[in-house]
Amino acid sequence: MAESAQYRILVVDDEELVRNLIVTLLSRSGHSSITAVDGVDALDRMKGNQIDAVITDIKMPNMDG
Secondary structure, eight states: OOOOOOOEEEEEOSOHHHHHHHHHHHHHTTOEEEEESSHHHHHHHHTTOOOSEEEEOSSOSSSOO
């Protein structure tokens, strides 16, 4: 069976429960995740990290997705 590629995915959501659910689902699919609580935090997390994809909420405090 061929292995699927592992991706590093940035998950951005101001709701901790939603972030944790998405991270759990991605982990079960073999992907690693970095989390952020809003757009400002997401931009900080992207510095120095190779990110393959972003899953983001649209409406968040400080800076929207």
